[in-house]
Amino acid sequence: MKLFVYGTLRKGGANHTFLDKAILLKENCWVYGELHDTKKGYPILKDHQNAIVWGEVYEVNQELLNHVDVLEGYSHTGSDNEYIRVIRQIYTEGYTLHAFVYIAGKTFHNCDQLIKSGNWFDVKPM
Template sequence: MESPHIVFVYGTLRQGESNHHYLRESEYLGRFETTSDYALYDLGEYPGLIKGHQTVVGEVYRITAEVLNQLDILEDIPNEYRREKIDTPYGSAWIYLYQQSIQHDEEIVSGDWCQRV
């Protein structure tokens, strides 16, 4: 049996958001707020997360290798995003970091994509 992966999602993959269907068969582990090592930006249709000095709010899921592969395609690995590991109360989780320029985009100061309006 394949070993499951854990992923931290902070944008369109969260509950109630446009890409959450990718995680419909995955196990929701809980809500999580990162350490203050990141910054979240509104890129229009989706957010970009980079290294910074804010906390970011999201959800943690246990996913299969197949789902991880689908997420890598969605996130355009390794071009637009890259994956790194972060520590969560649920174990070490993948997080997607944005790799493009964000100079003209707005920071989501709350760190919560779902509260960006």
Template sequence: MGLLNVLVFVYGTLRKQQINHYMMKNYRCIAEDVWVYGKLYDAGAGYPFLALNRGREKVRGEIFAVPQSELYMLDEFEDYTPNDLNSLYVRVEVEVYDNNNNTTKAFTYVCNKEEMLLHEIEGHDWARFLGNLGTNEKI
């Protein structure tokens, strides 16, 4: 019996070449140049927040296939506990788009704390944002 995988869209420190990508190294990346619609914010703590209800900008990221039995590890990393109103992030299912106008449903983690959405990231691409800061290496 094979493992059931779920798709996870990552847009921040879990992306390739980012500091926390080690969390994804055992999972297969199935799409690299994809996006969701929303806005990306710098939390000022070395990681971004995604807000889906604040606009329709293209927030860039990647999709990984993650065994459903291991999704709890990402939940813990993202400080998400189901039904806990104090979670930093909430895991939701979103439509992810590619350059060929295809869509895929995937889980992602969005901000659960409005007060963290202070500094909108120009271009809504975490990797590009770090490059614009002159930070080409992992932070």
């Protein structure tokens, strides 16, 4: 399974150790959306078709994805998740692919601290 990460799970990010057993497939790729600073030390991605968010794609297994679900406050049955895990098209140089992405759940719908560059490391350097 492929997982697109854009915040603290990226290489150099505070939670990257969660992906120690994952395989990095692609750096410098992007997805349509807006990146917002939660002011809690991590960003959220909101659906948006006129902006992009930069990140990385990893190959993960189900066990690892389950651990990331816990980190991201995602439950398959919960409606009050911090994040919702969805499949989105990811863009890279020369091709596209599909990957799981965590986007803002109801908890963060009012978060409006836009990161215009779409790059979390512009706000929280590695």
